[in-house]
Amino acid sequence: MGKKRILVIDDEENIRILYKENLEDEGYEVILASCAEEANTKMKESYPDLVTLDIKMPEMDGIEFLRKLRESDKNIPVVMCSAYGVYKQDFRVWASDAYVVKSSDMRELKSTIKEILKRKKDLK
Amino acid sequence: MKTVRSKTYSISKRLKIPQNIHENYWLGILNEVSRITSLTLELDKRLKLIVEVIVQQTGADACSVLLMDEEKKNLILKATKGLNPMSIDKIRLKVGEGITGWTAQEKKVVALSDASKDPHFIYFPGSEEERFKSVLSVPILENNKCMGVIYTQTFNERDYTENDIKLLTTIANHVSWMIKNSMLYDKAVRRLSELSILYEISVAMQTTVNLDKILRMILGCVTAGDIFGFNRAALFLVNENTKSIQGMLGLGPDSGEEAGEIWSRIPKIKDLSQWLISQGDILAKEESQFDKFIKGIDIPITAGSGVLALTILEGKPFNIKDARNDSRVNRNLIDKLGVNSFATVPIITRNQVVGIIAVDNLYTNKPITDEDLQTLVRFSTYVGWAIENSRLFSKLRDANKEILLFQQQLIQSERLAALGELAAELAHEIKNPLVTIGGFARRLLEKGNLMSEERKYSDIIINEVERLEKLLKDILNYSRDIRPKFSENDINTLIEEVLSFHGRVFNESGIEIKKELSGEIHPIHIDLPQIRQVITNLFYNAVESMIGKGGIISVKTEPLSGEEGVTISISDTGGGIPSEILNNIFNPFFTTKKDGTGLGLSLSRKIVESHGGKIEINNRIGEGATFIINLPWKNRQEQKPD
Ligand SMILES: Nc1ncnc2c1ncn2[C@@H]1O[C@H](COP(=O)(O)OP(=O)(O)OP(=O)(O)O)[C@@H](O)[C@H]1O
Ligand SMILES: [Mg+2]
Numbered sequence: 001m002g003k004k005r006i007l008v009i010d011d012e013e014n015i016r017i018l019y020k021e022n023l024e025d026e027g028y029e030v031i032l033a034s035c036a037e038e039a040n041t042k043m044k045e046s047y048p049d050l051v052t053l054d055i056k057m058p059e060m061d062g063i064e065f066l067r068k069l070r071e072s073d074k075n076i077p078v079v080m081c082s083a084y085g086v087y088k089q090d091f092r093v094w095a096s097d098a099y100v101v102k103s104s105d106m107r108e109l110k111s112t113i114k115e116i117l118k119r120k121k122d123l124k
Numbered sequence: 125m126k127t128v129r130s131k132t133y134s135i136s137k138r139l140k141i142p143q144n145i146h147e148n149y150w151l152g153i154l155n156e157v158s159r160i161t162s163l164t165l166e167l168d169k170r171l172k173l174i175v176e177v178i179v180q181q182t183g184a185d186a187c188s189v190l191l192m193d194e195e196k197k198n199l200i201l202k203a204t205k206g207l208n209p210m211s212i213d214k215i216r217l218k219v220g221e222g223i224t225g226w227t228a229q230e231k232k233v234v235a236l237s238d239a240s241k242d243p244h245f246i247y248f249p250g251s252e253e254e255r256f257k258s259v260l261s262v263p264i265l266e267n268n269k270c271m272g273v274i275y276t277q278t279f280n281e282r283d284y285t286e287n288d289i290k291l292l293t294t295i296a297n298h299v300s301w302m303i304k305n306s307m308l309y310d311k312a313v314r315r316l317s318e319l320s321i322l323y324e325i326s327v328a329m330q331t332t333v334n335l336d337k338i339l340r341m342i343l344g345c346v347t348a349g350d351i352f353g354f355n356r357a358a359l360f361l362v363n364e365n366t367k368s369i370q371g372m373l374g375l376g377p378d379s380g381e382e383a384g385e386i387w388s389r390i391p392k393i394k395d396l397s398q399w400l401i402s403q404g405d406i407l408a409k410e411e412s413q414f415d416k417f418i419k420g421i422d423i424p425i426t427a428g429s430g431v432l433a434l435t436i437l438e439g440k441p442f443n444i445k446d447a448r449n450d451s452r453v454n455r456n457l458i459d460k461l462g463v464n465s466f467a468t469v470p471i472i473t474r475n476q477v478v479g480i481i482a483v484d485n486l487y488t489n490k491p492i493t494d495e496d497l498q499t500l501v502r503f504s505t506y507v508g509w510a511i512e513n514s515r516l517f518s519k520l521r522d523a524n525k526e527i528l529l530f531q532q533q534l535i536q537s538e539r540l541a542a543l544g545e546l547a548a549e550l551a552h553e554i555k556n557p558l559v560t561i562g563g564f565a566r567r568l569l570e571k572g573n574l575m576s577e578e579r580k581y582s583d584i585i586i587n588e589v590e591r592l593e594k595l596l597k598d599i600l601n602y603s604r605d606i607r608p609k610f611s612e613n614d615i616n617t618l619i620e621e622v623l624s625f626h627g628r629v630f631n632e633s634g635i636e637i638k639k640e641l642s643g644e645i646h647p648i649h650i651d652l653p654q655i656r657q658v659i660t661n662l663f664y665n666a667v668e669s670m671i672g673k674g675g676i677i678s679v680k681t682e683p684l685s686g687e688e689g690v691t692i693s694i695s696d697t698g699g700g701i702p703s704e705i706l707n708n709i710f711n712p713f714f715t716t717k718k719d720g721t722g723l724g725l726s727l728s729r730k731i732v733e734s735h736g737g738k739i740e741i742n743n744r745i746g747e748g749a750t751f752i753i754n755l756p757w758k759n760r761q762e763q764k765p766d
Contacts, residue, residue: 021567025570
């Protein structure tokens with residue numbers, strides 16, 4: 001079984017690097033995108049197994065991107081990441097599979113990803 | 125009685141003066157008298173001139189005038205030529221008493237050639253009347269009411285002629301007219317001075333709406349010598365809730381000597397308003413026995429409970445002249461007040477009796493006249509107005525206070541809403557760099573090939589970032605609430621920890637730390653990271669107040685007074701907080717620093733309050749500031765379920 005591929009979408013380069021390093025350590029293959037447009041191309045090129053999405057990206061709001069993504073691919077799991085805890089109450093976020101408040105402690109993100117991918121595998 | 129009457133119209137046989145001479149002689153005297161009556165002199169002085177003219181021109185050896193007193197019971201010697209002038213104002217006789225008293229009572233002329241033989245004759249010691257024989261006594265009438273008596277006397281016996289009688293009667297008419305006018309004048313003057321007094325009073329009362337001061341001014345007027353001149357005055361107000369009369373204020377000296385002293389201090393009308401204004405303040409400090417007594421009075425408003433209650437119930441004044449024999453009077457009260465006569469006047473506003481002014485003349489025993497009472501009634505209208513005014517004002521002020529309070533709450537909640545928005549913005553901006561800093565510090569640690577020093581530094585970075593992240597989360601929750609997670613902690617340990625953590629900062633800034641940590645304090649229930657944040661904020665503010673100068677930070681802990689808990693004080697020597705910004709420093713985003721957020725204190729207060737505690741400042745401008753945190757042992761709200 002090959003490595004799971006994760007697409008990390010975030011407008012901040014340092015965050016992308018941090019996520020990449022952490023997730024690669026977990027044994028994933030990590031692809032990065034800094035904006036919605038780039039993310040679209042990457043999606044088509046490399047068919048990721050999971051997407052992490054920053055809710056507040058410039059150009060396109062993460063939630064708007066999620067809506068579009070759901071229209072083209074109903075099944076791909078999406079983990080929303082944000083600085084706010086408030087978004088948990090926003091019903092549009094329910095369209096994602098999980099919601100993680102950004103933190104320097106990556107354990108929550110890692111365990112969430114692991115959990116989702118496992119669930120997906122079990123379903124198959 | 126008959127003997128007197130028989131002699132009333134006895135006609136002189138000795139003096140036979142031709143008619144024309146008679147007329148000239150008459151005209152001369154009457155001219156002189158009417159000239160005197162129209163002089164602008166005091167009544168007493170004009171009377172004196174008149175009796176002198178009569179003695180000079182009629183061949184009488186003495187002439188005197190007695191006037192009826194206000195009560196219409198006594199005649200008082202007001203002017204004399206021939207009798208001992210020292211007896212003026214001293215000789216008093218009852219209406220009906222003596223020859224002149226009889227004249228007044230009967231309103232008839234009495235002419236006696238030898239008065240001492242008359243059974244009515246009374247001799248007043250010291251008057252030197254014993255030197256005289258004949259008397260001609262004529263009533264001074266006005267509208268058939270007797271106002272006094274004018275009488276002439278001679279050393280020798282004298283039979284008075286009809287002409288003599290007519291002359292003196294005509295003079296008496298002049299005098300009557302003069303008295304009437306002068307009374308009218310006196311009344312006008314009195315009314316005028318009353319008006320100017322009322323004016324002065326209203327000027328004085330307009331300077332304040334403080335009810336207590338106004339009441340003092342009111343009673344100041346009532347007892348001031350120039351105005352009403354009552355010896356003592358008391359003011360009562362109706363308490364609508366308890367349906368009773370309550371003593372508010374009593375004004376008056378406790379003794380006769382004191383009275384004399386006080387009255388000599390009372391000024392003329394000119395500076396009355398000034399004086400009254402000062403009374404409002406001065407008298408507040410001099411609490412007399414009388415005042416204490418009045419303040420203790422609380423009487424139910426029922427028909428049987430005395431004159432005070434009656435004044436309220438009937439809404440009219442009472443002039444009690446013989447209190448001991450007056451069934452309406454409350455015995456107990458009158459005994460304690462020690463007077464037998466007093467008066468009460470209702471204070472009425474908008475057809476409602478709101479209080480009473482009560483007065484007496486304990487020291488001078490001067491009877492209270494109906495006229496005094498009328499003036500007092502007019503005055504009480506003003507009093508009602510002033511009291512109403514002050515009550516309206518305090519209602520207004522209360523309403524205003526409420527509005528202000530509401531407004532402040534509104535501002536506070538608006539501030540919080542604005543803060544909520546800004547905080548979200550801020551959090552996002554700070555959060556990402558923080559996540560990277562902390563995230564990479566963790567990666568360093570995870571790499572595992574660190575020297576022990578590097579490992580220690582990474583640990584510090586990770587911990588601090590964690591704390592900041594927590595703080596950010598708190599800010600994000602600021603507009604909702606920070607619900608602390610309580611655990612038992614020792615405040616001294618926490619302070620030591622924060623001090624050592626930031627030791628380098630203090631060192632580099634040339635700051636000396638003085639600790640005074642009490643051994644008496646017990647662990648208390650706090651959210652440790654939050655309180656750590658508060659203490660750190662306060663230390664940083666202290667350090668920042670002394671940048672470039674160095675100084676001393678004193679930190680002190682002690683048991684909370686009154687209840688279980690801890691007081692933490694953090695003092696600096698940074699010059700204190702300028703008074704113009706003192707009100708603002710707890711506002712979110714208020715800062716005077718180039719790179720301050722202005723959140724330090726507002727957040728600290730929020731945290732302390734969520735612990736059920738208080739944060740206070742002791743600001744010493746020019747020296748430094750002390751921030752004092754009081755934390756209870758346990759927040760009472762903590763026990764409440766969600
Ligand atoms: N110990 C002190 N001495 C003098 N002024 C003080 C002191 N503590 C607070 N202040 C004043 O109160 C203001 C508000 O303080 P606060 O801690 O809320 O914000 P700040 O210190 O300006 O910003 P930050 O805490 O984010 O660094 C300060 O800017 C300063 O003017
Ligand atoms: Mg500060």
